[in-house]
Amino acid sequence: MSRDRLNSTFFERDVLEVAPDLLGKTVIRMLDGVRSEWMISEVEAYRGEEDLACHASRGRTKRTEVMYQEGGRLYVYLIYGIYWMLNIVTGKPEYPQAVLIRGLSEIRGPGKVGRVLHIDKSFYGESVVISERIWIEKGISVPEIKIADRIGIDYAGEYWKNMKWRFFI
Numbered sequence: 726m727s728r729d730r731l732n733s734t735f736f737e738r739d740v741l742e743v744a745p746d747l748l749g750k751t752v753i754r755m756l757d758g759v760r761s762e763w764m765i766s767e768v769e770a771y772r773g774e775e776d777l778a779c780h781a782s783r784g785r786t787k788r789t790e791v792m793y794q795e796g797g798r799l800y801v802y803l804i805y806g807i808y809w810m811l812n813i814v815t816g817k818p819e820y821p822q823a824v825l826i827r828g829l830s831e832i833r834g835p836g837k838v839g840r841v842l843h844i845d846k847s848f849y850g851e852s853v854v855i856s857e858r859i860w861i862e863k864g865i866s867v868p869e870i871k872i873a874d875r876i877g878i879d880y881a882g883e884y885w886k887n888m889k890w891r892f893f894i
Contacts, residue, residue, distance in 0.1 A: 767828030
């Protein structure tokens with residue numbers, strides 16, 4: 726196991742700390758014995774049942790169950806019947822929060838991220854702390870982090886839509 730792999734302590738913090746700290750980190754994906762690496766370049770934070778843009782805003786369901794577990798687990802879901810979205814659960818158990826990985830190196834858009842990493846439903850609940858298929862390692866130090874509104878969440882209302890919880894480099 727890599728000594729540069731991020732441990733559970735990293736992920737068990739609040740999503741608004743973890744999300745910007747993920748920028749510049751490296752996603753490692755092992756597929757058919759081949760190791761591939763990408764730098765995380767854009768993320769978006771979703772924080773608790775009170776956040777109307779967060780899937781947990783409707784409470785605990787079969788779909789969101791993993792968000793109520795400890796930080797470091799993967800929350801993946803399918804949108805438009807095509808794209809698997811890759812999220813990393815953060816924080817302590819029973820307080821649902823997650824970071825959506827929106828961009829990697831030259832890959833922009835969460836649907837493309839899921840495709841390039843070959844994400845599917847088998848990743849649901851997997852821990853990046855111990856996984857042999859996907860994990861995150863220390864990366865580069867990011868000199869400047871940009872912030873902006875989250876994307877594609879008009880349904881959440883003006884207040885939640887305008888949260889500056891998208892971070893990118």
